[in-house]
Amino acid sequence: MDEIELKAHGKINLSLDVLSRREDGYHNVKMIMQSVALHDTVFLKKEEERGIRLSCNLASLPTDEGNLMVRAAKLMQEEFSIPDGIGMRLHKRLPVAAGMAGGSSDAAAVFLGLNQLFHLGLSVSELEKRAVKLGADIPFCLHRGCFLSEGIGEKLQELPPLPPCHIILAKPAFSLSTKLIYENLHVDGIHKAEHPDVDRMIQELKKNNLEGICHLGGNILERVSLKLRPEIRELKNYFTEKGALLSLMSGSGPTVFAIFPKEEEAKCHAILEDLKNTALNNLLELSCITAPC
Template identity: 40%
Template sequence: MRIKAPAKINLSLRVTSKREDGFHEIITLMQPLSLSDLITVTVNNGAGITITCDDPDIPTDGRNLAYKAALMFLEEAGLARKVHIDMGKRIPVAAGLGGGSSDGAATLQALNELTGAPLTEAQLHAIAAGLGSDVPFFLLRGSAVAGGRGELLRPVKLPGYSYILINPGFGVSAAWAYGNLTLTETSHNIRITDLEESAVALLERPSSVVDILENDLERAVAAQRPEVSELLLALKESGAAGALMSGSGPTVFGLFLSESGAAPALEALEERFKGYDYRIIAAKGL
């Protein structure tokens, strides 16, 4: 079975507090993108989990979230099966786009369908939450406001914005980004209902999205990697309605209200950064 595992961007990411378990409480608005990995899952009689991937830098053992997802699924379902997962990677790694989390969610969904749906949506969600903060979001296959660690989800519909993503060619650990964050008083006052109301209003007034574009992790990452600020400026100069770092970075995105506005900007940015080790990607919000 083949299934797409989409990337995501955070249109807003506010960190409200640090929890006793070491995680952070967040309030975020996420939208899945047309940019996706392609996951092919095969199930046969027998036992064992194997992974192949067209990116040699991706681990194919127990460190891979898709592997962990398959293992946890089989244990929860009480099944003994031979599972093979082939991964066609298109989403940059350690980039703030949720690629690994999306691969894990896609694996869970594929396995549940291939084995006759032995697990309920609630059971899949519980496994996903155990795999990582972003994994439950990808089970939705749509946009959502998220709270808690990211596992408390409120689905919303968003306009199909056009995006240009720029990945500067290096990775950022989410743990490092959160560890270098300075919590602000403003973030403490944010409520999930506020962001949910703002998200719902975007369908009637898509341009108001610029009012919510904020990422509390951006300053911490940009302080160590000035390329982030430079690329954000370049996106704004290209005509983006707004620009932001996604998740824990370092990928940044420019948001365009139409594809016709994004097309010339993509061409200009590709010319501007010719010779740089950057990935510049056009994508559509789903």
């Protein structure tokens, strides 16, 4: 096998809590992440000429060490003295800087793909130890499904997946700085009652109760993001008014996702059509329907 193709799935945060700021500048988090069907496609192949080469369908993305895919490939190539060159091609579908772990998922695909392509024999847990050196979300992205994520994001516990449903994604055509949002969160000043109840959501996941899960959805980072970009609140309110069981920002944003029951697929398509006729559509980079995976 000299070439491999992998899907790099995006994620949403069903619940995101920040517990404390660490001495190293990172934050301790407690969050529930669910992978979604919307994905990038990563192509990897062995090449005769040594080196790492990346191409992408989006000209705006870096193809040097500013891209996590290149850094992941370099880490693996150097550690295992891989003599071959590594050619990588990325077909980007996930929105960039969206709070959906697109870059982390692409890097995770590189770790998984090179492990297979060069028969390195590493377990997923061994890949996780390497992946966290590049980004806290990458260990989760080595998996599909639903996971509790703690520490800086590297401590993972598998959970029952989100029940079958439809998820509308709406990514505004602007970005938010994750660093800026965390710097302005001031977690020590947030009352305990204002934090999402992650433990109760875990119980609802175990019951396979979609309405109960959605009732407990929360993202503590919205406290900052909604102040910086009120358009996020407008999107959340739009989906809530359309009957979404949950309308929430994913990660540090700005993507908003809305969850609808499985039987409401036609309604979701109608909502997307309606969205095209509203002023909100003018600020969107992406709007689509996906599902848990």
